[in-house]
Amino acid sequence: MKRAVITGIGVVAPSGLTTEDHWRSTLAGEQHVRELDGRLVGQVPGFAAEGSVDPRLIIQTDRWTWMSLAATRQALDDAKYDPAAHDPYATSVVLASGSGGNEFGQREIQALWSKGRRAVTAYQSIAWFYAASVGQTSILHGTKGPNQVLVSEGAGGLDSLGAARRVIRRGTPAVIAGGTEAPLSPYALVCQSTSERLSATGYRPFDADADGHVPGEGGAVLIVEDAAAAAERGAQQIYGELAGYAATHDAHHPERPAPDCAQLVRAMRKALADADVSPDDVGFVFADGAATPALDALEAQAIREVFGRPVPVTAPQGHIGRLCSGGGALTVATALLALRDGIVPAVGNLARPGHDLDLVREPRQLAADVVLVNARGFGGFNSSIVLKRYREEGLRDAG
Amino acid sequence: MVTGVGVVAPGGVTRAAFWDLLTAGRTATRRISFFDAADFRSQIAAECDFDPRAAGLTPQEIHRNDRFAQFTLVAADEALKESGLDLRATDRDNVAVSIGSAVGATTRLEDEYVNVSDHGRNWHVDERYGSRFLYQALVPSSAATEVACRYGAHGPAAVISTGCTSGLDAIGHGHQLIEDGEADVVIAGAADAPISPISMACFDAIRATSARNDDPEHASRPFDATRDGFVMGEGAAVLILEEFEHARRRGAEIFCEVAGFANRSNAFHMTGLRPDGLEMAEAITDALGQARLDPTAVSYINAHGSGTKQNDRHETAAFKRSLGQHAYDVPVSSIKSMVGHSLGAIGAIELAACVLAIRYGVVPPTANLENKDPECDLDYVPKNAREQRVEVALSVGSGFGGFQSAAVLRRWSS
Numbered sequence: 001m002k003r004a005v006i007t008g009i010g011v012v013a014p015s016g017l018t019t020e021d022h023w024r025s026t027l028a029g030e031q032h033v034r035e036l037d038g039r040l041v042g043q044v045p046g047f048a049a050e051g052s053v054d055p056r057l058i059i060q061t062d063r064w065t066w067m068s069l070a071a072t073r074q075a076l077d078d079a080k081y082d083p084a085a086h087d088p089y090a091t092s093v094v095l096a097s098g099s100g101g102n103e104f105g106q107r108e109i110q111a112l113w114s115k116g117r118r119a120v121t122a123y124q125s126i127a128w129f130y131a132a133s134v135g136q137t138s139i140l141h142g143t144k145g146p147n148q149v150l151v152s153e154g155a156g157g158l159d160s161l162g163a164a165r166r167v168i169r170r171g172t173p174a175v176i177a178g179g180t181e182a183p184l185s186p187y188a189l190v191c192q193s194t195s196e197r198l199s200a201t202g203y204r205p206f207d208a209d210a211d212g213h214v215p216g217e218g219g220a221v222l223i224v225e226d227a228a229a230a231a232e233r234g235a236q237q238i239y240g241e242l243a244g245y246a247a248t249h250d251a252h253h254p255e256r257p258a259p260d261c262a263q264l265v266r267a268m269r270k271a272l273a274d275a276d277v278s279p280d281d282v283g284f285v286f287a288d289g290a291a292t293p294a295l296d297a298l299e300a301q302a303i304r305e306v307f308g309r310p311v312p313v314t315a316p317q318g319h320i321g322r323l324c325s326g327g328g329a330l331t332v333a334t335a336l337l338a339l340r341d342g343i344v345p346a347v348g349n350l351a352r353p354g355h356d357l358d359l360v361r362e363p364r365q366l367a368a369d370v371v372l373v374n375a376r377g378f379g380g381f382n383s384s385i386v387l388k389r390y391r392e393e394g395l396r397d398a399g
Numbered sequence: 400m401v402t403g404v405g406v407v408a409p410g411g412v413t414r415a416a417f418w419d420l421l422t423a424g425r426t427a428t429r430r431i432s433f434f435d436a437a438d439f440r441s442q443i444a445a446e447c448d449f450d451p452r453a454a455g456l457t458p459q460e461i462h463r464n465d466r467f468a469q470f471t472l473v474a475a476d477e478a479l480k481e482s483g484l485d486l487r488a489t490d491r492d493n494v495a496v497s498i499g500s501a502v503g504a505t506t507r508l509e510d511e512y513v514n515v516s517d518h519g520r521n522w523h524v525d526e527r528y529g530s531r532f533l534y535q536a537l538v539p540s541s542a543a544t545e546v547a548c549r550y551g552a553h554g555p556a557a558v559i560s561t562g563c564t565s566g567l568d569a570i571g572h573g574h575q576l577i578e579d580g581e582a583d584v585v586i587a588g589a590a591d592a593p594i595s596p597i598s599m600a601c602f603d604a605i606r607a608t609s610a611r612n613d614d615p616e617h618a619s620r621p622f623d624a625t626r627d628g629f630v631m632g633e634g635a636a637v638l639i640l641e642e643f644e645h646a647r648r649r650g651a652e653i654f655c656e657v658a659g660f661a662n663r664s665n666a667f668h669m670t671g672l673r674p675d676g677l678e679m680a681e682a683i684t685d686a687l688g689q690a691r692l693d694p695t696a697v698s699y700i701n702a703h704g705s706g707t708k709q710n711d712r713h714e715t716a717a718f719k720r721s722l723g724q725h726a727y728d729v730p731v732s733s734i735k736s737m738v739g740h741s742l743g744a745i746g747a748i749e750l751a752a753c754v755l756a757i758r759y760g761v762v763p764p765t766a767n768l769e770n771k772d773p774e775c776d777l778d779y780v781p782k783n784a785r786e787q788r789v790e791v792a793l794s795v796g797s798g799f800g801g802f803q804s805a806a807v808l809r810r811w812s813s
Contacts, residue, residue: 121604135799145663152543194532379543
């Protein structure tokens with residue numbers, strides 16, 4: 001079976017406009033949640049489409065797509081992968097989206113209802129829908145491989161990576177995967193407030209005082225490649241192997257959390273089995289950290305059940321907010337950097353640990369070969385990914 | 400294996416009513432009744448006469464969900480009933496959900512926006528005037544959640560949103576979940592409900608939709624020399640996909656198998672298509688290869704056939720490129736001539752039509768095809784359905800963003 005490895009990372013997040021800035025800020029534990037029009041949000045400060053996106057494209061696309069294009073550019077540069085240097089069918093784009101081009105959409109609906117249908121721009125038909133970022137990315141970089149767009153709220157970032165591996169196993173050597181989100185338009189914020197999961201005081205995963213999350217924008221794009229193809233083209237770095245992935249659904253109630261953590265446990269165990277590792281092989285866990293008392297308790301219980309030992313758990317996103325589909329992708333990026341540098345960042349914004357877990361309070365030196373990442377989506381989506389330090393001898397073993 | 404089909408389509412909200420419409424060659428396109436469209440360039444659409452309560456949804460399901468998710472639930476229900484699958488006796492950890500939608504809850508998002516913005520006056524909107532369920536509208540994964548929760552499906556669930564190929568891609572995704580052993584059963588389909596002012600206005604702005612407002616019944620004219628764009632539609636279709644052994648063990652009736660699925664991108668233009676049909680041809684060739692079928696084995700092609708000049712020529716070229724001389728011999732039709740173009744839903748509705756074509760031995764026609772575009776010189780089954788045994792059906796789709804998809808269905812014989 002083909003192995004999928006990550007060879008490039010691009011980040012646009014409240015914590016930084018580059019991968020290394022994000023990593024430095026995450027390790028330093030800097031708080032990026034701020035007030036915007038009376039609400040707490042995780043905004044990407046200083047992000048401007050100008051400079052990273054072609055001006056002709058800027059007017060045709062939403063902020064979410066600008067971030068996606070900027071993160072993709074970084075990821076391709078980081079991987080030193082130029083799609084134009086390969087067969088056009090050798091590259092795919094598989095991204096997650098949650099709220100699509102909501103700001104663009106709000107502006108156009110506003111124009112329609114206040115000024116009439118002739119005020120709606122020609123670009124509305126291509127800017128707001130959930131496939132816009134994938135379509136634009138594929139056109140910009142000339143990629144003709146199978147594209148995909150996944151919507152599974154907060155689990156989407158991980159699901160896009162699972163789908164990317166499926167594309168690789170079916171013969172496309174390189175995939176631009178991950179996702180960004182820009183859900184801070186006034187209307188998107190109102191929509192999110194109806195989830196009854198927003199906090200007015202801050203996003204504190206696993207804190208005894210957790211009372212919901214803060215919405216944030218940004219995300220990450222990763223270059224996922226068939227390991228053999230990456231070796232053949234002389235890829236200079238491999239952050240890790242996407243060794244295991246699984247998704248389940250609580251299928252309990254469209255709004256309320258499930259009464260137990262059975263399906264999250266199953267997603268984690270299936271991802272571990274898929275990666276052919278045991279829970280004891282896992283060095284640390286990047287948790288979903290939904291930051292409602294019930295959801296945190298269920299995830300804590302799931303982690304205890306799967307590991308049966310105090311495995312180090314972190315959730316640095318407490319400093320930046322929940323980025324919907326962008327969040328899972330960014331967490332995978334952060335987890336790969338933690339593997340690379342042998343240091344685990346602390347849980348973000350944690351003052352009073354509230355669960356029986358080994359929560360990482362300060363960045364912890366920890367050389368590990370395997371990390372597990374969880375991401376959950378509103379409505380009951382559970383996804384888990386197992387990342388492994390990449391070893392070439394494994395490639396030979398696998399034949 | 401396909402063991403169940405459910406359809407919500409214009410002209411009749413059940414699989415049987417849909418098939419009656421197609422085989423009679425009737426059209427369900429009409430003047431828009433959902434809102435006053437007098438000021439719009441295109442004032443016509445294929446609307447569903449849909450009563451969610453009569454269709455079996457609970458008051459809370461109706462209140463919580465946009466029309467597209469309501470369609471999804473109704474189509475899923477019909478498909479599951481037909482499949483005879485007893486969910487209580489099924490390992491629901493291995494039941495997955497894959498739902499396509501191009502624009503999700505756009506209608507509810509717009510309706511609610513009118514309230515919270517006070518008719519578009521305020522940019523900083525007032526949430527007190529909004530529904531409690533706006534988050535389910537903002538992020539359309541809610542449709543997959545609704546299906547999973549209603550049936551207790553604990554397998555992988557997702558909404559696939561690749562624009563106008565969403566339906567084909569969602570069923571293709573479901574097929575791959577079974578191939579990869581991630582599910583035994585997949586509730587796979589697609590839904591869209593885009594007949595709303597903002598959707599009509601945005602397609603008006605690019606003149607993609609038909610302005611044949613004085614003759615709505617004949618407005619959707621794929622491959623006809625006088626066509627002038629697509630006619631907006633709405634609806635849903637859901638297929639029950641089942642791993643062969645799983646279906647065999649429970650003695651299910653198997654209607655056909657998904658023998659191949661492939662997709663490509665044209666990397667050309669968000670709305671434009673090159674006339675050579677190259678990438679769609681690649682997808683067709685890949686899908687036939689997975690099915691281990693020679694191009695000459697194709698007995699029916701369900702075309703994308705949106706009724707834009709660009710599309711009709713693009714896919715005609717793609718069929719010739721991928722099937723060679725056989726393209727001239729195989730019947731090709733577009734049911735969009737009858738049920739309109741329901742964006743992401745239509746790919747699933749068209750696959751449902753292919754399943755029924757295989758099952759009943761009838762090829763649906765292309766309604767309204769009077770004078771073929773001279774550049775479109777294949778057999779498009781004008782106006783009247785044809786009784787014909789269908790062994791292998793090919794269905795294709797093409798969408799904004801450059802998406803090109805193809806699926807191959809094959810009659811099942813044990």
